[in-house]
Amino acid sequence: MPGRPARALKRLAEPGVQRCINRACGAAYSLRERIYLCPKCGETLEIDCRLARPKNPDFLRRSWAAGAKSKLPRDASGVWRYHALLPFGEDAPLVTLFEGNTPVFQAPRSAEYCGLSDLRLKHQGYNPTGSFKDTGMAAAMTQALISGASTAICASTGNTAASLAAYAARAGLKAAILLPHGQVSSSKLAQSLDYGALVLEIDGNFDACMRLVQELGDDPSIYVANSINPFRIEGQKTVAFELMEQCLWQVPHHVVVPGGNMGNSTALGKGFQELLDLGLIKRLPKLSVIQAEGAAPVAHLFEKLSPKQRADFENLPEKLEPVENPQTLATAIKIGAPVSWKKALRAVLRSGGKVIAVSEREIADAKAMIGRDSIGCEPASATTVAGIKKLVASGHIGRRDDVVAVLTGHALKDPDYMIRYHEGTLTAAHGAKDPATPKPMVGAFANAPQRVAATKAAILANLERRA
Numbered sequence: 169m170p171g172r173p174a175r176a177l178k179r180l181a182e183p184g185v186q187r188c189i190n191r192a193c194g195a196a197y198s199l200r201e202r203i204y205l206c207p208k209c210g211e212t213l214e215i216d217c218r219l220a221r222p223k224n225p226d227f228l229r230r231s232w233a234a235g236a237k238s239k240l241p242r243d244a245s246g247v248w249r250y251h252a253l254l255p256f257g258e259d260a261p262l263v264t265l266f267e268g269n270t271p272v273f274q275a276p277r278s279a280e281y282c283g284l285s286d287l288r289l290k291h292q293g294y295n296p297t298g299s300f301k302d303t304g305m306a307a308a309m310t311q312a313l314i315s316g317a318s319t320a321i322c323a324s325t326g327n328t329a330a331s332l333a334a335y336a337a338r339a340g341l342k343a344a345i346l347l348p349h350g351q352v353s354s355s356k357l358a359q360s361l362d363y364g365a366l367v368l369e370i371d372g373n374f375d376a377c378m379r380l381v382q383e384l385g386d387d388p389s390i391y392v393a394n395s396i397n398p399f400r401i402e403g404q405k406t407v408a409f410e411l412m413e414q415c416l417w418q419v420p421h422h423v424v425v426p427g428g429n430m431g432n433s434t435a436l437g438k439g440f441q442e443l444l445d446l447g448l449i450k451r452l453p454k455l456s457v458i459q460a461e462g463a464a465p466v467a468h469l470f471e472k473l474s475p476k477q478r479a480d481f482e483n484l485p486e487k488l489e490p491v492e493n494p495q496t497l498a499t500a501i502k503i504g505a506p507v508s509w510k511k512a513l514r515a516v517l518r519s520g521g522k523v524i525a526v527s528e529r530e531i532a533d534a535k536a537m538i539g540r541d542s543i544g545c546e547p548a549s550a551t552t553v554a555g556i557k558k559l560v561a562s563g564h565i566g567r568r569d570d571v572v573a574v575l576t577g578h579a580l581k582d583p584d585y586m587i588r589y590h591e592g593t594l595t596a597a598h599g600a601k602d603p604a605t606p607k608p609m610v611g612a613f614a615n616a617p618q619r620v621a622a623t624k625a626a627i628l629a630n631l632e633r634r635a
């Protein structure tokens with residue numbers, strides 16, 4: 169068995185506290201308290217793992233590398249391998265489906281498309297349920313068990329639902345999922361049904377589902393696993409640790425992620441910050457977040473911030489102006505009022521990154537380009553490559569910079585989108601004069617099926633034309 173990294177870190181008796189992110193409040197609560205917002209001021213919470221800087225950071229690196237080769241479930245999981253940096257005691261009932269350990273691909277065609285000499289894509293769609301949500305859900309369902317709840321609940325555009333359904337089933341908990349009726353891709357819904365969750369479709373949008381879930385959180389038998397849940401952020405922050413191992417501890421200049429509810433960017437920012445605080449890295453990568461134009465409340469706010477406000481990231485505006493009726497075909501990030509915006513924006517500003525928005529057409533073409541690199545992803549993931557192209561054009565990213573984009577979902581999460589793009593029948597409400605009459609989009613890389621005569625000559629002629 170590899171050396172337990174926990175020994176390398178000095179920690180106080182409790183493996184952390186839940187702390188209000190409002191610096192003026194700063195209230196701290198025990199990890200056992202089942203709260204999702206600060207009871208004093210209503211702000212979101214984050215977990216302070218109270219990690220002390222180790223004398224020898226290399227010991228941690230070596231023990232993680234050894235753990236990666238171990239066959240024990242705790243070490244084979246790309247979340248629990250980093251147990252020493254997570255707010256769980258030694259005796260916690262760790263829930264795992266062998267999440268994490270996702271690949272980092274070289275993407276030469278996407279790099280050229282963006283104007284970069286090199287681009288790497290870390291693909292969180294290679295997780296057990298096909299999305300990045302699984303790393304966080306492993307941690308959240310473990311905490312649900314610790315809390316004594318019997319049901320786990322979430323509101324979701326799809327990926328969270330599929331992940332919750334799978335991890336709740338693995339933990340032996342009942343799962344209930346609230347979805348906006350008619351707004352989710354069928355493959356994600358199919359996953360939730362297959363994992364045995366109770367799926368409740370409501371008339372209303374995602375934000376309405378979120379409000380209901382927060383009300384239900386008062387019931388002691390119910391554990392809320394939305395991205396407001398700080399334990400999910402803890403599981404998701406391990407992506408930063410794993411990425412740095414895969415980069416052989418050479419910090420990339422830029423890490424770029426899609427932005428919906430902003431939990432992913434919050435988690436990555438927290439992960440990198442902890443590595444910096446522990447002395448495992450010397451600087452932060454610039455963290456940039458890309459939203460879809462029709463669902464870009466944080467990008468709008470970022471644009472309005474003065475240079476002084478950008479430098480003073482502890483004193484961000486109190487409120488985010490929500491997008492009332494978010495519109496994007498990238499359903500995984502179709503969110504008008506992201507709950508984790510403040511934590512994410514702080515992380516972006518602290519690192520020197522940006523939050524920008526990209527159009528439906530830019531997302532669609534970037535997705536097809538990622539596909540040409542033999543890497544499938546769902547539409548939301550492709551905001552990264554679309555955003556990197558813009559950030560290179562604007563000079564924020566240098567052509568020779570070391571850039572990693574984090575893809576969040578598997579291509580088969582939304583096969584309809586791909587078929588419609590390549591057949592030329594994709595239409596988008598965002599950007600259309602009248603949203604009721606969606607605008608057709610003809611992709612730059614459309615690859616429609618060809619009708620061909622059943623002869624060898626006809627097939628060869630077609631192959632030649634493709635060149």
Ligand SMILES: [Zn+2]
Pocket residue numbers: 188189190193194195206207208209210211
């Ligand atoms: Zn507070």
